[in-house]
Structures are given as structure tokens and as C-alpha cells.
Amino acid sequence: MPVRIEALETGHRPLLTGFQNQHPSLVEYLKRYALRHATKDLLARTFVAIDDTPTRPRVAGYFSLATVSVDRASAEKHPNLTRPPRFPIPGVLLARLAVESRVQGQGLGRYLFEEALGLTLQLAKDGPVAFRLLVTDAIDAAAARFYERHGLVRLSDEYPCRMVLDLRPVLEP
């Protein structure tokens, strides 16, 4: 069975305990907070990649989406973004993206990023709200390089981890 992407729900709880990643904060978020944020606090929605291995289904990776507002002053380095005056710039925040340590290097991170980008573009094009950016906070240098390869750029020197993708060129009719 191929990997399938599902919105995290209570039924996934037993699968979360075995998740491993080199960043403890990404493991802790999935195990302790992701479900609560998605169902009770409504802070972010998490999507899990389920791999039906011969022995049992496992969580091979996940990403979380939320909303974000970028202060216009922090985007001074990007003239295209600061051209519309005065207002903060709304976006979708790719709050977390993690791949299980035991399946890293096999293209799942790229696939999860594509899913997140696809959902974001769908919402931007057909949803009832308008927003301009896909935003993320790179957890380390390797993550920053990964996002740079996918067109995200550093927002400012003040927020060195924050990276943004201007969706306008992709969304223009």
C-alpha cells in the first residue's frame, strides 16, 4: 500500500507514539499537541503521512498548517511585498514539516511539501479568503536549504529563520 495523507484525528493517536525525528520538538509536537491543536484549540491542522507497512501502519511524516500575518515592515527587503501599502500581509503558515528518521532521504519531505503547497494554492485560488504568502520557520540550516530550493526566501535579518514564498506569480490568472 502506498503512503496516504490524512488529516490527523483521534483514530491516529495509537500511531503517534512510535514517531522518531532528530528534532525532539517536532516529535513532541506530534505526540502531545498536534491533535489538541487540530480538534480543541483550533490553532493548526496537521496532516500525517501513513505508511501501511507489512506489520502495521506507521506515521512516516507530517506537516501542520495554520494562518499567519506578516508585518509589512519586516518584509522591507522584498519590494513586491511592500508595494501594497500599510497593511499586514496575510499568509498560510507551514508551521511544521517532519519526516520519520527511519525513512529520511527517500523523497517524502518533498512530497509533503508539495501536498502543503497544493492545499495552500487550492485555498488561495478557490477558498473564501485572500492571502499572499506561504510562510515557514526553518528549524535548521538543512531545512532552510530545502525551502530555498523550493523558492522560499528569507524574510529579513531580524527573523533569520522565517522564510516566505510569494504566491502571486503562481496565482495570477
Place this chain on the structure above:
Amino acid sequence: MARFQALTNTVLDAELEMLRKRLGLDRSQKAELLREVASLAAWIVQQADQGREVQARAGRTVEPLVHPALERLRARKAHPVGKALELSDREVERLAAALDRPFNPPAGLRAALASLAKAGRHPPKLRWKKAAAA
């Protein structure tokens, strides 16, 4: 919260007591009562799950069963959350057109958009290593 639960429990107890009497069960037959209530509820949920509407009819009077749990079930079926990403033909065409326009995305973004625009997009097949990487 405790007060709310206490009130809710009282209401629930009263409902169960009324059901027990109507179903002709003794006070000692709590397990029986639970079984019967569960089988009735299971039937209703099964009907709703199959897209049917449950109605009470008496002559010309028809009263549909309305309950938030059934609404949630219907809503989940109508708009399944977390369904794998499926782009419409229009969306695929739009993404393909975006790639032909004179904007110059980095190779990674171009590849991601091209992949999204592809009809037969598949996740990678994974091999699980035994030990976790450090």
C-alpha cells in the same frame, strides 16, 4: 464544569430511566438497557452513514430525525477532511500555465508545481531502516 456534568448526568439518568420503563426492563437490567440502546443507535447511525434519512411517520405527519451527531456524520461524508489532495482539471491546467509564464521559479519550486500538475502523482515507496538516524 462539574456543575454542568452533574446536570448532564441527571438528565441522562432521567432519560435512561424513562427508556428502561418504556422497554419494559427491570432496574437490575442496566446491561440489557445499554445493549438495546446501543443497537438502536447503531442502526440509526448506519442508515445515516449510507446516506439515508431516518423519519417518524404517522399518517401524513412526517418528522425527520435531526441530531448534531448525524449532521457531523453527513458533513464529514460530504466534505471529507484530509482527503488526499486532488486537483481539478482546471487547477491542473492553471498550474501548467503558470509554468509557461515568464516568472522564473527555482528548480525545486518548478518541479513541485510540475508534480502537482501531473495527473498520476504518487507518494514515494518507503523502505524503513532498522535503527533511527542520530
